[in-house]
Amino acid sequence: MSATVASGGPYARGSAYARAFHGLMVRDARVLRRELVAFLLRTVMNPLLFVFVFTYVFPKIGRGLGGGPAGGVSFATVLVPGLIAVAVFFQGIAAVALPLATELGGTREIEDRLMAPLPIGLVAFEKVVFSTFQSVLAAIVVFPLLYLIPAEPVSVTIASWPLLIGVVLIAGLLAGFVGLLLGTVVPPRQIGLIFSLVVIPITFLGCVYYPWQQLGPIPWLKVLTLVNPLVYVSEGLRAAMTPSLPHMPVAAVLAALIAITAALAWVSTRSFVRRVTD
Amino acid sequence: MLAVDPRPLELRDVVKSYAHGAPNAVDGIDLVVEPGELFGLLGPNGAGKTTTVGIATTRVAPTDGRALVNGIDVVEDPARAKASLGVVTQFNTLDRACTVRENLDFHCRFFGASRRVAQHRADELLERFRLADRGGEMVTALSGGLAQRIQVARAIAHRPTIVFLDEPTAGLDPQSRIALWDVLGELRTDEGLTVVLTTHYMEEAEQFCDRVAIIDRGRILVCDAPDALRREHGNLAIATLGFADEPSASGAAARLRGFGTVDEDGATLRVRTPDGAGAVPGLVNAAGPGLRDLSLAEPSLETVFIALTGRELRE
Numbered sequence: 001m002s003a004t005v006a007s008g009g010p011y012a013r014g015s016a017y018a019r020a021f022h023g024l025m026v027r028d029a030r031v032l033r034r035e036l037v038a039f040l041l042r043t044v045m046n047p048l049l050f051v052f053v054f055t056y057v058f059p060k061i062g063r064g065l066g067g068g069p070a071g072g073v074s075f076a077t078v079l080v081p082g083l084i085a086v087a088v089f090f091q092g093i094a095a096v097a098l099p100l101a102t103e104l105g106g107t108r109e110i111e112d113r114l115m116a117p118l119p120i121g122l123v124a125f126e127k128v129v130f131s132t133f134q135s136v137l138a139a140i141v142v143f144p145l146l147y148l149i150p151a152e153p154v155s156v157t158i159a160s161w162p163l164l165i166g167v168v169l170i171a172g173l174l175a176g177f178v179g180l181l182l183g184t185v186v187p188p189r190q191i192g193l194i195f196s197l198v199v200i201p202i203t204f205l206g207c208v209y210y211p212w213q214q215l216g217p218i219p220w221l222k223v224l225t226l227v228n229p230l231v232y233v234s235e236g237l238r239a240a241m242t243p244s245l246p247h248m249p250v251a252a253v254l255a256a257l258i259a260i261t262a263a264l265a266w267v268s269t270r271s272f273v274r275r276v277t278d
Numbered sequence: 279m280l281a282v283d284p285r286p287l288e289l290r291d292v293v294k295s296y297a298h299g300a301p302n303a304v305d306g307i308d309l310v311v312e313p314g315e316l317f318g319l320l321g322p323n324g325a326g327k328t329t330t331v332g333i334a335t336t337r338v339a340p341t342d343g344r345a346l347v348n349g350i351d352v353v354e355d356p357a358r359a360k361a362s363l364g365v366v367t368q369f370n371t372l373d374r375a376c377t378v379r380e381n382l383d384f385h386c387r388f389f390g391a392s393r394r395v396a397q398h399r400a401d402e403l404l405e406r407f408r409l410a411d412r413g414g415e416m417v418t419a420l421s422g423g424l425a426q427r428i429q430v431a432r433a434i435a436h437r438p439t440i441v442f443l444d445e446p447t448a449g450l451d452p453q454s455r456i457a458l459w460d461v462l463g464e465l466r467t468d469e470g471l472t473v474v475l476t477t478h479y480m481e482e483a484e485q486f487c488d489r490v491a492i493i494d495r496g497r498i499l500v501c502d503a504p505d506a507l508r509r510e511h512g513n514l515a516i517a518t519l520g521f522a523d524e525p526s527a528s529g530a531a532a533r534l535r536g537f538g539t540v541d542e543d544g545a546t547l548r549v550r551t552p553d554g555a556g557a558v559p560g561l562v563n564a565a566g567p568g569l570r571d572l573s574l575a576e577p578s579l580e581t582v583f584i585a586l587t588g589r590e591l592r593e
Contacts, residue, residue, distance in 0.1 A: 016390055017357070023387030030384075031375045102374070111371035112381075112432065114337070116388035117361035278296070278329075278338040 020118040024126040027113075032134065043091055043138040047083040048145050055079065055150035073245055076150035081237035082208035083146055084139050088168055089206075089230050090199060091138035092175025093182065095131035100183030101191035104275060114276055124272040128176030128265075135172030159243040163250060167236035167257070174229055174261040181268035184275040206230030211238060213246040232256045284349025286440040286472040287311040287334055292343035294329050294496075303329045305496030306343070311440075311474055316466060318487035319476040320579065322589075326496040327476035328368065331442050334474070335365045348439060361389065364433035364441040368448065370425045372417040378428055379404060379413035382435050389436035403431040407461065423454030430461060434471065441465075443475040447482060459486055480579040492583055499586045504579055511582045514538060514550040516575045517561055521545045526568025533564040541588060550585065 032039060055076040103110035113123050147154055158164060182194050205221075206228050212235055215222035225231050236257065238247040247253075287309065294304040304326045311317045319327045332338030333345050336356040345352045352359040373381050379400050386396035404410045407427050417425065426446065433441050443462075447455045459482075465471045477483055483490050484504045491501040500507055519534075521527035527545045534540050537560065538551035547565075551557045554576060562569065575581050583589075 013357075016361075019390035020388050023384060023390070026387050026393075027373075027376070027380075027384040030380065034375070099375075107374060108367070108369060108371050109373050111337075111365075111367055112373060112385060113388065115335070115360055115365055117357045117390070119357055276337075278332060 017118040017122060020116045021122060021126055024113060024116065024123065025130055028126070028130040032130075039134070039137075040141065042094065043087055043141050044145065046090070047087055047142045048149070050083060051076065051079060051146055051149045055152055059151045073155060073242070074150070074152040076146075076152050076154045077156070077242055078209065078211065078245060079150075080143075080146045080154060080156055081241050082206075082234050084142055084168075084241075085171065085206065085230060085233040085237050086203050086208050087138040087142040088135040088171045089175045089202070089233060092131045092135040092172050093179040093194075093199060095134045096127050096176050096179030097183035097186075097191060097194065098179075100127070100180070101186070101188040104183070105188030110276065120273050120276060121269050124180055124269050128173060128180055131176035131179060132169060132172030135175060136168055139168050155244065156241050157243060158241055160240050164237065164240035167233065167240060167253070170254075170257045170261055171233040171236070174233075174257065174264060177261065177264035177268045178229070181264060181271055184268065184271040202228055202230050207234040211235070211246045212248055229257070229260045232260070283313070284346065285310050286313055286315075286348060287317075287474060288344075288346040288349075289330070289334065290344045290346075292330070292333055292345055293341045294326075294333060294338060295341045302341070302496050304333065304340075307493075307496070307498055309491060309498065309501070311472060313439075313472055314466065314470050315488045316462065316473045316486060317475070318483040318490040319474070319493055320478070320480065320483045320490045320583075321476075321493035322478060325493045327493055328444055329496075330493070331365075331444050331474070331476055335363060335442055336360055337365075361436070362438055362440070364436070364438040366426070366429045366433045366441065366443040366446055368444040370417075370422070370429065372420075372425055372428060372432070374416070374418050376417065377413065378409060378415055378417055378420070381417060381428060381432055385432045385435045391436075399435060403435055407431045423450050423457070426450060426454065427457065427461070430458070434465060434469075437469075439470075440472040440474065443473065445476055445478070447477060447479060455482075462486075480583070484579050490579065492579070492586065494583075494587050500582070507579065507582050508577050511585050513577050514552055514581065514585070515554040515557070515577055516581045516584050517549045517551060517557065518573050518575070519547045519549065519561065519565055519569060520571040521547070521565075521568045522570055523568065526566070530565045530568060533566070534561065537561060537564070543588075548584065548588075550581075 114120055116123065147156065182198065186194055205225050207225060208230070212222070212225065212231055215225065232253050235248040236253040238245050239250050239253065289307050289309040292304055292307045293302055295302045307330055319330060321327055329338055333340045334347060334352065336352045336359055340353065347359045348362045350359045350362065376384065382400035382403050383396045386399050391399065404413050409428065412424070417428065446458055450458065462473055466473065487504060489501065489503050490507065492499045500511060521530065522545070524545050527547055528542060531540050531542055531547055534547060534549050537553065537557055538549050541548040549561065555574060558572070558574060562572065
């Protein structure tokens with residue numbers, strides 16, 4: 001075992017890193033399996049209540065959410081990409097930031113993983129990769145709720161599977177890096193605060209409940225929301241799943257998502273390495 | 279073929295400064311640990327022991343100097359260095375989300391073991407560390423001594439050739455301490471493991487270490503076998519006399535010089551005397567009425583430390 005990182009060439013080194021990386025994934029998978037119920041509750045609760053109240057209860061009691069988007073599409077349809085975006089995003093942040101707060105806090109229990117024979121930046125990246133997996137899982141769990149609960153018609157047409165999968169994957173990575181940054185920057189004891197200070201504003205101003213282009217009447221908000229990465233996730237999913245709704249051009253969405261993810265990857269990895277090295 | 283096998287640990291003029299302007303936490307440490315040695319870094323809290331171990335184990339970036347573990351530069355190639363060393367930190371860093379067995383199992387996986395090999399190794403270690411019946415427990419439920427035993431098991435699970443232990447006996451009950459020394463002894467005999475540990479317990483260092491380095495304020499004061507250090511620096515007993523006030527102390531100082539060298543430190547006097555316990559009645563007489571307490575340290579690493587720094591270790 002001890003000879004795994006041999007002095008051999010780059011190939012031997014790469015394969016040793018890959019094995020260590022895989023070991024970290026195996027550990028995370030075991031922990032997730034143990035906490036699966038908590039994971040599901042965390043993922044399902046928000047979208048479940050949201051679609052239940054706004055697309056089941058409201059129509060039944062004769063209250064609609066005013067107007068409704070262009071094209072006569074139901075509010076329930078608007079919510080499908082939006083709430084999947086939130087689930088992916090929220091899950092990605094939580095899956096990295098919450099455990100990190102404990103691991104970096106009093107117990108320093110991340111120490112053994114930092115001693116694994118691979119560069120420390122890859123220990124951070126493994127967390128993000130694993131959280132992306134959880135984000136995808138969240139999307140898969142949430143979709144049926146959004147489709148089945150509403151009392152009004154939901155029209156989902158997958159315009160492009162590659163786009164759908166691509167946006168979910170990039171969004172998962174992006175959210176994981178946000179979680180990594182928050183988990184290393186926010187003092188562990190205040191990690192709960194990030195949900196009221198970061199996650200909630202991002203969600204409500206993330207074009208989750210309304211397409212971006214319909215913000216026309218409030219121009220300042222339309223511009224301001226462009227700094228919110230969740231906007232691109234919602235819009236990207238709208239383009240992929242509900243193409244009849246207005247949405248941003250796909251190229252703009254992808255460019256923004258990739259640029260933001262790359263920038264966050266750099267900043268958050270640096271922040272992690274600094275946080276764990278004296 | 280290399281002419282000389284690399285040393286398990288080699289520190290060359292290692293410096294660490296945490297903040298600009300603050301004194302260096304580690305201030306130019308040179309150190310070579312030989313294969314199979316049990317080496318002790320001895321010194322008071324804040325002397326730089328933990329930082330030194332942190333540098334050697336890749337977790338603290340040195341400001342200057344070089345640190346080599348098994349010939350691998352820990353700054354240039356931390357991943358490879360980490361593969362050949364094991365660490366037991368001062369605090370319990372076991373993975374709270376996992377069971378005892380999983381802590382060992384996953385550790386092996388991190389180091390590239392296959393599932394089967396890792397599980398086999400975990401079982402073997404549970405057996406060896408007499409933990410076989412605790413494997414399924416979550417680590418949150420364990421006592422300090424037990425948690426520490428698992429940390430040692432985990433540190434050696436990937437078969438490193440050198441293992442670092444930071445204050446391994448601090449906060450342990452006497453039984454757990456004895457158990458720890460037993461385990462370390464076994465590992466050295468069976469696997470030729472090199473052990474580097476830090477401690478501020480002089481007696482332990484004296485009893486178990488092949489060599490010790492006494493560290494104070496980021497520097498190594500002396501480095502040798504405990505016996506040799508005692509012979510060279512501490513073959514005098516040290517009597518510490520506490521007086522009611524400074525004037526009575528300084529008054530007594532002159533009368534005490536007949537017993538040996540006297541250091542004055544406020545209302546406290548330290549007399550280094552070759553006579554040991556035999557000198558006590560004479561010292562009490564000579565000290566006079568202002569004397570409030572007297573303690574005598576027989577020649578030991580403790581007296582070596584006092585002789586070198588003018589201070590007591592456990593201040």
